[in-house]
Amino acid sequence: MNRRLRLVLGVGAALVVGVALWEGYKAVGDPDGTVLFGARVLPRTDDAAMPHVWTILSRFGEPELAGGDPIWLVVLQACLFTLRSVAIGFVAGGLIGLLLAVLMQRLRVVERGLLPYVILSQTVPLIALAPVIAGWGGRLSIGTYPWQPWMSVTVIAMYLAFFPVAVGMLRGLQSPAPIAEELMRSYAAGWWQTLVKLRLPASTPYLFPALRLAAAAAVVGAVVGEISTGTRGGVGRLVIEYSREATTDPAKVFTAMIGAAALGLAVAGVVGLSEFLVGQRRVRA
């Protein structure tokens, strides 16, 4: 109980500090930004570049366009739209990462052959890759169900999410001490039993950090994927659309950015919660 209270207080304090920094800098900073050696190192502080926190918050309550839905609803719907890509991409990417890790652990030759490609896959710029994936998607269909643009976004989220899981789980699956493996061998345990009873449980300390990275990567992948494939309906698209109105309605783009950030926090929260639930079953001395 005490710890929970401290957590809530901590989160509250962090929010207060964030707002204080924003408003404090806005109050004392140069309206034209802080320039050092000809480069602007801190942003402009006028209302167009840094709207007041309360302006942004009140913008959530106002309609998106004259007579339309309030912006909080629009942003929420966009986040839920993106969440579908994030969730499917995260789960599929996690499973693919797990499968690759198991394969690489099982066969040394696969590890040697595959790992360089796994690493290479993450060095390809997403901006270059996204249109290609969207282009391929346009020629596909799942049975009679035509390929939807959000599916391309999901594929991009998955593409980013599988990597931390593959690398982290490979470490985790290889983590048991040699005597633990000898012990399993002495029990005549097969490969599958050793995987289920020893390697997978032993890898949980590696799994959750990897999942947290994968969750963040899936959100980034989905948002950037929406932007670079021009997919409508998601919060990534909203960021682009609203930023075009930055001169006339500067607070608007911040609502979409807060929405994207909240989406990331929500997904990270789900991972944290599942880690907490697993940890509950394991008492630490």
Place this chain on the structure above:
Amino acid sequence: MSAVMLEGVSKVFNAGRADEVTALTGVDLTVAGGEFVSLIGPSGCGKSTLLRLVGDLIQPSAGTVTVAGKPARTARVDQEYGIAFQQAGLFDWRTVQRNVELPLELRGSSRKERAERAREMLELVGLVEFAGHYPAQLSGGMQQRVAIARALAVHPPLLLMDEPFGALDEMTRERLQDELLRICASTGTSTIFVTHSIPEAVYLSDRVVVMSARPGRITDVVPIDLGARGETTRQSPGFFTGITKVRRALRGDAVPAEAPA
């Protein structure tokens, strides 16, 4: 039927390569049912290798290993032995009870049977009240007792131990030695016990197998006859005689002729 029989066993690691090592050569050894045999020798004499050959964790380069009348591989698959190492090697995500149940789980015993057997084993090592604890909550000596309980869980006729008390303090060590002897006597288990400690080997064993390195081989077998071990055994003249004999054998001095048991 003998519990373990090794005939002309040798083991070469990295055969045919520049870093080829002859770990064991020409080993003949028979362990009778219910007998307690220690392996002692300098580092690199192949005593752990010998233990792993008996357990079929590695395969001999030559010779045959027979455990409980079967080839070593069949014996392993039939779980004819339990094994314990210097590190307890408990799975820290499992409770004490679930650790002891592990070998039973892998052979497909029912939940009820597993729980009964685990309780019986924990009673044997005096840790029943810790069944629900996790390994990290136990001392090193308690963890090692859990490891012994786990090794005995399937009631194997043979127990293989690789310096199981090596990492423990002297007092815990002596207590666990007495406990191990009591357990082996009450269950009739044959034991092969690898150790670095001469007093430990002498105190525990019916026979001490003395080995030497480069290449690893058996140089001597010292029979020990101390009768039933008790409070006074560690101070008895017979105990010290045994220690002297083993020490001489380790140094390679001539041991007074005495037929191995």
